[in-house]
Amino acid sequence: MTEAQAPTTTAEVAGMGHSMKRKEDPRFIRGQGEYIEDVVLPNMVWMDIVRSPYAHATIKSIDASEALAMPGVLAVITGKDLEKAGLHWMPTLAGDKQMVLPVDTVMYQAQEVAAVIAETRYQAADAIQAVYVDYEPLPVVVDPFKALEPDAPVLRPDRGPEKANNHIWHWESGDRAATDAALAASDRVVPIDVYIPRIHVASIETCGCVADFDPVRGHLDFHVTSQAAHVYRTVISLVSGIPESSIRVKTHDIGGGFGGKVPVYPGYVISIVASLTLGRPVKWIEDRSENLQADSFARDYHVHAELGLQNDGTITGLRVKTLADHGYSDAAADPSKFPAGLFNVITGSYDIPQAFVEVDAAYTNKPPGGVAYRCSFRVTEAVHTIERLVDEAARVVGMDPAAFRMKNFIRKDQFPYHTPTGWDYDSGDYHTALRKALDLIGYDELRKEQAEKRARGELMGIGISSFTEIVGAGPSHTFDIIGIKMFDSAELRVHPTGSAILRLGVQSQGQGHETTFAQIVAEELGIPASKVKVEEGDTDTAPYGLGTYASRSTPVAGAATAVVSRKIREKARHLAAHLLECSADDLEWTNGKWSVRGSPDRFKTIAELAFAAYTNHPQGMEAGLEAVDYYDPPNLTFPFGSYVCVVDIDKGTGQVSVRRFVAVDDCGNIINPMIVDGQIHGGLTMGLAPSLYEEIPYDENGNNLAGTFMDYLLPTALETPAWETAKTITPSPHHPLGAKGVGESATVGAPPAIANAVVDALSHLGVTHMDIPLTPHKVWRVLHEKGVA
Amino acid sequence: MQFQGTVEINAPRDRVWAFLMDPDRVGSCGPGVESIEVVDAEHFKARAKVGIGFISARFNVDMTIAERTEPERAVIKAHGQAPGSAVDATANMALSGPGEGPTTMDWSADVTISGTLASVGARMIEGTANKMIGQTFDCIRTKLEAGG
Amino acid sequence: MTTQHVSVTVNGAVREADVEPRLLLVHLLRDVFGLTGTHTGCDTSNCGACTVHVNGESAKSCTMLAVQANGASITTIEGMEQGGKLHPLQQAFWDQHGLQCGFCTPGMIMQSAWLLGTNPDPTDHDVREGIAGNLCRCTGYVNIVKAIQQAAAELRASEPEGAGAASA
Amino acid sequence: MIPGQFEYVRPGSLDEALRILRDREGEAKILSGGYSLLPLLKLRLAQPALLVDLQAVGGLDGIARTDDDWRIGGRATHRRILEHDGLAAEWPIIRDTAGGIGDPQVRNWGTIGGSCAHADPGSDWPAVVLALRGSFTCRSAGGERTLAARGFFLDTFQTAIDATEVLTEVRLPHAPGRTGSAYVKLERRAGDFATVGVAAVLTLDDSGRIASAGIGLTAVAETPFAATDAEAALVGVVAHDEAFGVAGGIAAGQARPTSDSHGPAEYKLAMVREITARALRLAASRAHGTA
Structure with missing residues (x-):
């Protein structure tokens, strides 16, 4: 357990830990x-x-004649136009359909x-008014x-008479009967x-996006801000009928994704239709209001949870019933088998003998979605619930919330740990992380300060969150998106002069892939990271991959990069054996070179071997030094952490301010500590945001x-x-680098720490729960x- | 949004009733009305520039006299659209008092605002709508009392 | 559509165009002059991604008309590197990992440059106040504050005593 | 978001600007800093035919101290006002206010005249000018008139300025001895429109009693307004926390907030009570020289 493992490569090579x-x-x-x-484009x-x-309204008519007569206007496209081509509906990633x-x-x-197409953006903006x-x-x-009430209007009559209601699906996990029994046998049941x-x-x-269909070549170049270029290509091909080989999706640089750039939005399909119709490149950039009003939302979960307890504070069981508001279509980006994502990770960091989770989803007149907000697959909802509930349970049994957690944590020696809802946690050491966080913030002193302030009538609260994340989807036996298995890929080519290009199926949106993935190659092959070019986001060149979301880049594509580097290393070993005239079995790999065991002065560097791969490879060996790997992770990874937050509350106005926030994260082995810290800073801020400020109300x-x-309010x-x-640092035992992924941990972990702190500040008044945002x-x-006020 | 109020009109009840049933006259009291087109006895269309200060939008409004119980009660429905926004309103008017006047008009209005105006202007809409409705009924009173 | 002639000095060079009066400055820079380093993020002057300098003052170019800037001297992110040397703020944002997706970065750097011109020795709170009109969704601001302080220290060290405030 | 079409002129003198406003009455809209107007144009909630940009009109951005009063040019930016030491020394409320408007970019370009003439119900300056019993000088081609702040703000986005007039100057009185002033703004996030903003000014007499009080409220009615009942109740009373609490309650009686994303009307009324008391406390401590 150290802050970071010491790097084994030089600063010039810049492998892991630099x-x-x-x-x-x-x-x-x-x-x-x-x-x-x-x-x-021209x-x-x-x-x-x-x-x-x-x-919610019936469209009686659409009159576009005035718009069509305006300067520069080329076309107006309506649903009736798309209906002729069968393009007025499209499939969602969750197996529902939504209107284009x-x-x-x-x-x-x-x-x-x-949609209006015009020569300029100003002309198009004018014409939509007409x-x-x-x-x-x-x-x-x-x-x-x-x-879900029986007399509610049926929002989706297209589903046919047998589904004449607004219920989308029911999903459950765990053992209902055993959980009911466990709760019945508990000394008490704490609900929330x-x-x-x-x-x-x-x-x-x-x-x-910019849709650019070339009618002569029959080719579509689709430029788009997407976190998952290959999935887009497949979906576009399925919807449009254009062969996948005639579609190139290119993502360019992405100004933040966080899950909002996973879905295929109607505007994308319309712009493609417009380009097909006009034979010209069509650009569509949504404005901020369109973004906030129509793009996929996150969360919107109504959760009822109950925790069974013994009087000594031992947790006996967890029962959860949830209603998910999906808007008018289920457009969540969840794996097929998991309509509620990985929500059943809700047993969290605790050794809970029995658990049962059920979720029902409903249609409403809101935009579709159910995507991430920097969090994989409903984990935030799960973590928020269990961390709030654990705090409440501690209060009910009269225990300090830190002590209650320590008592019920899964112990280090219980890993790998099988949860009652079916997950196998790979590794963890929850006690150490929480102790470290408590020490860093000075927990005992803060409790004293709180008691003094309370006596003076001042409001101050301390909140803890000890979360377990679940990332790295996923093992292909379980995980797919619209049927496509959730592997990921890396293709590595080492050039004759010793530099390399790495192409990936994932997509950076600020996570620094061009740096960290180069560092993995540097770690594994000794090629300086500065000489490894990392390329993503062009479906014509990158191997097929599922993209970046759900903190899966490092767990999946990072593993693929390590494995593909090892494939190269293995081929280089045979090249080295040829050059050094020895058996491959006699070679050992250290610091970017193969050397003869026992004769350290007899070696070949990776650069020398790369040159040889094109100039002096043995007869019978394929020339070149390149490989591709499609990595199928054996399990998910389970990063975790303990956060402690101190808030002060202005009694007169209700304003909450976060005075201090200590975040202890464990994401296994770390590739680039600077980038990991940056990810945590950003994740914490996106945890703060919905805790105190952000909400989309209707x-x-x-x-x-x-x-x-x-x-x-950002x-x-x-x-x-x-x-x-x-x-x-608790490495993942199954990941080739021992890494786990970190991009979303803080967004998952921060909200309950803040909410718990606010409730803690008010607990002496009898407050037991408040929903975020804590305005x-x-x-x-x-x-x-x-x-009080 | 629900609004309601009472207006005392110093005019005979049948004259008040006739005013309310005359699209041109009652329409002229609508906020920002620029033109009125009578479709038939129950339906008329108006074009209105509705706003507050220099903020305004031009609405095309379809109005329907949905119920009439002469000379006691009328319900007028309005459905207006502007680019990106829509307004739907139902106004109930109940007349009482001696036939020769003064006439008491108890009114209530249920107003729904949709789209950009509701989404962006929420912090100003309620007060503005309240004021415009109040002005409309004041206008009706004033015109009637002036012999209109 | 009537147009008006605008002439502006952008990063030291005179640029001219005939534009509709309603053309936003950000679109003049991006769509007419091809300077795409200045971004648009919110349309309502909240996010600051479009921040440039107009006559030395930081401004949100999505909330200014091109015709308003007629005759003005404008500096954009593309004008910050001088003689092949990064501006100390550009260097500091790189050194301190003050950016992730990079989308808010040009506006953030331009606002920081204005801030250090008016307050060469800011406290961390001054820095946070100075960039309160620029939203970043990736970094949580911690490293941005560090970067601005690094640049502030470097700029102070490179300026003769007492001359710092004049270098907006 | 793209604004609709309009014409644009940049007159080089006030006379020229006033001529244009007269010739194009009803069509022309004055453009000062633009930070209030442009978002509305982009949302197409406003579509004037002509924008008259005052940036080339000289002489409107000064801050001058005369024997009678302070004269702040209508085109003085929030930042210029923020940085004026003389004004802040006499009226600390000015610095409280200017420093909290929008963000630095907004303060660089937004102007006091633009803000007051725009008359957003949640804007800050009007509350201050109301509390200080200041006035606005408006000029038209036909001449100049001075309008007291009290009576100037007619309704949401509506003031007593004629369409042919330009707000050229904001006048604030000099602070008498033993006077304290403060602006306290409750906001959800830095730089946002206020949930409620309270401008308070207190002048004490030798015995520590309140000789005169001014209270301006923003964001809790169709327009910023002076809490006249609360002001009256304070005169002659010893400046004390309890009196400030009572004044807050009276001020709430004149407020007409609506529910929105800042909170329900009930909360806003409570905040009028709370923030009014806080602003008065701070003003009193400044009057006593203890803050």
């Missing part, structure tokens, strides 16, 4: 990144989209209704509980109701009330505390009800 400065930064700091809006035209003011453009009914406010759509409003269903509201990733770059008519950054530098980070007016209301 805080190498990022190779991608020179272009970004000069303003020379190439984001989607920077893509300009003869390119612009698309803009007419959107519905209503959350509606033919007769709009399902949410700001839904796409028609497309007249006549609507007849229909009853709006905003509340998922009401959606948690709502985890709808939020939006709101990457600073919105979504957009009024009773289905209007999105946070449609600009004036109302959807934290600025002033709201964001100076995060304090530390590490423990001033919500906190004030509680204080008011308790007679």
Whole structure:
């Protein structure tokens, strides 16, 4: 358990453990990144989209004649136009379908209704004002509980008479009977109701694309801000009928993804249709309101959970019932077998004998989604619930929340640990991480300070979160997206003069892949990371991969990179044997060279071997030094951490401020410590955001009330505390590098620490739970009800 | 949004009723109305520039006299659209008092605002809608009392 | 559509164009002049990704018309590197891992440059206040603050005593 | 988001600007800093035919101290006001306010005249000018008039300025002796529109009683307004926390907040009470010279 393992390579080679400065930064700091809006093609035209003011309405007619007569306008596309080609609906990643453009009914406010193509973006923006759509409003269903009532309007009649309701699916995990029995036999059962509201990733770059169909070559170049280029290519081929070999998806630089750039949005399909129709490149860049109103949301889970306890604080069982609001279509980006993602990791860091989890999903008049918000597959919802519930349980049995966790943690010697909902945790040491976090923040002193402040009537709270993440989807026997198994890939070519190019199926959106993946090759082969070019995001050149989300890049593509490097190393060994005239069995690998065991002065470096691979390879051996690996992980990885947060509450206004926040993370072995810390800083900030500021609320008519950054409140530098980070290191036993993935841990772990701190600050008033975001007016209301404010 | 109020109109009840049933006259009291087109006895269309200060949007409004119980009660429905926004309203008006006046009009309005205006202008909409509706009924009173 | 002639000095060079009065400055820079380092992130002047300098003052170029900038001197991220040498802020953002996806970075660097021009020796709180109009979704700001402080120290060291405040 | 079409002129003098406003009355809209106007144009919530940019009109951005009052040019930016030491020394409330408007870029370009003439119900300056019983000088081709701040803000986005006038100057009185002033703004996030903002000014007499009080509230009605009932209740009272709490309650009686993303109306009323008391406390401590 150290802060970081010592690097074994030189600073020049910069393998694992080196805080190498990022190779991608020179272009970004000069303003020379190439984001989607920077893509300009000859003869390119612009698309803009007419959107519905209503959350639910019949389209009686669309009159585009005035728009079509406006300067520069080339075409107006409606659902009826797409219907002729069967393109008015498209499949979602979750096996549902969603409208590309509606033919007769709009399902949410700001839904796409028609698209205008014009020579310039200003002309297109003018023309959408002149497309007249006549609507007849229909009853709006905003509340998922009401959606499931028998008399609720059926939102999706397209599913046929046998599904004449708004229930999408039911999913469960664990042993219901055993859990019921365990809870019945418990000394007490602690319940909690948690709502985890709808939020939006709101990457600073919105979504957009340029569809460029060349009618002569019959080829589509599709430039897009996507986290999963290959999946897009497959989906586009399936929907459009264009052979996959005639489609190239290119992603360029991506201005933040966080899960919001996994789905295929209607605007993408429309722009492709427009390019097919006009034979010209069509550009569509959504504005911020379109992004906040129509792109895939995250969360929106209503959870009821109960924890069984013995009087001594031992947890006996966990029972969870959840309602998921999916909007009008289930467009979650979850693996097929997991409609509620990995929500059943909800037993968390605790040794819980029995658990049962069930989730039902409902349609409402809201945009579709259910994607990540920097968190894989519903893990945030799970972690928030169990970490809030554990705090509440500790309070009920009169234990300190830290002590309660220590008592119920899975012990280090229990790993690999099989959970009652079916996961096999690879490795962990939860006690050490929590102890370290408590020590760093000075927990005992803070409790004393809190007691003193309480006596003076001041409000201060300390919150803990000890989370277990589940990342690295996934083992292909279990995980797929629309049927495509969730492996990932790496192709490595070592050039004659000793530099190399690594091509990957994943996609950086700021995680620094060009640096970290080069460092893996450097670690494994001794080629300096500066000489390893990393290329992603071009389906014509990269091997097929599932993309970057759910913290899967390091667990899956990182493993593929290690394995492909080892394949190269193995071939180099035979080259070395040939050059050194010895048996391959007599060679050993150290520091980037093969040397004869016992004769360290007889060696060949990887650069020499690379040259030989093209100039002096033995007869019968294939020339060249390249390999490809499609890595199928044997298991998921389970990063974890313990966070402690201190908040102060302004009694008069209900404002919460985070005074300190200590994050101890364990993501196994670390490739680049600087980048890992950066990921944690960002993840913590995206954990702070929905805890205190961000929410997408709807009024009773289905209007999105946070449609600009004036109302959807991203934290600025002033709201964001100076995060304090530390590490423990518990390698993954099954990952070739012992790494686990880290990008989302902090977003998962931070919200319950903050919420627990706020509830802790108010607990002496009898407050047992509050839902995030913990806005001033919500906190004030509680204080008011308790007679404090 | 629900609004309601009472207006005392110093005019005979049948004159008030006739005013309310006349699209041109009642329409002229609608906020920002620029033109009115009578389709038939129950339906008329209006074009209105609705706004607050220099912020405004031009709505095409379809109005329907949905119920009429002469000379006691009327329900008028309005459905207006502007680019990106829509307004739907149902106004109930109940007349009472001696036939020669003064006439008491109890009114209530249920207003739904959809789209950009609701999404972006939430912090200003309620007060503005309230004011516009109040102005409409004040206008009706004023015109009637002036002999209109 | 009537157009108006605008002439601006961008990163030291005079650039001219005939534009619609409603053309946003950010679109003049990006779409007309091809300077795509300046980004658009929010449309409502909250995010600061479009920050440039207009006559030495930081401005959000999505909330300024091109015609408003007519006659002005504009500096964009592309004008920060001088003679093949990175501006100390560019270097510091790189050194301190002050960026991840890089999308907010040009605006953040331009705002930081303005900040250090007006306050060469800021506290961390001053720095956070100075970039409160620039949103970053990736970094959590910790390393951005470090980067700005690194650049501030370097700029102070390279300026003669008392001359720092004049170098906006 | 792309604005609709409009014409643009940049007159070189105030007279020229006023001539244009007169000739194009009803069509022309003044453009000052643009940070309030441009987002509305981009959302297409406003579509004026002509924008009259005042940037080339000289002489409107000064801050001058006369024997009678302070005269702040309508085109003085928030930042210029923020950095004016003389103004801050006499009226600390000015620095409180200027430093909290928007963000640095907004403060670099946004102007006090633009902000007051725009009359967003949540804007900060109007509350201050109301509390200080300042006035606005407006000029048209026909001449100049001075309008007291109290009575100037008619409704949301509506003031007493005529369409042919330019707000050329904001006038603030000199602070009498034993005067303290403060602006306290409750906001969800740095630089946002206020949940409630309270501008308070107190002048004490020799006995420590309140000789005069000014309270301006923002974001809790259709328009910023002076809490006149609370002001009246404070006069003659010893400056004390309890009196400030009472004044907050009275101020809430004049507020008409609506529910929105900042919170329900009930919360806002409570915040009027709380923030008014805080602003008065800070103003009083400044009057006493203890803050």
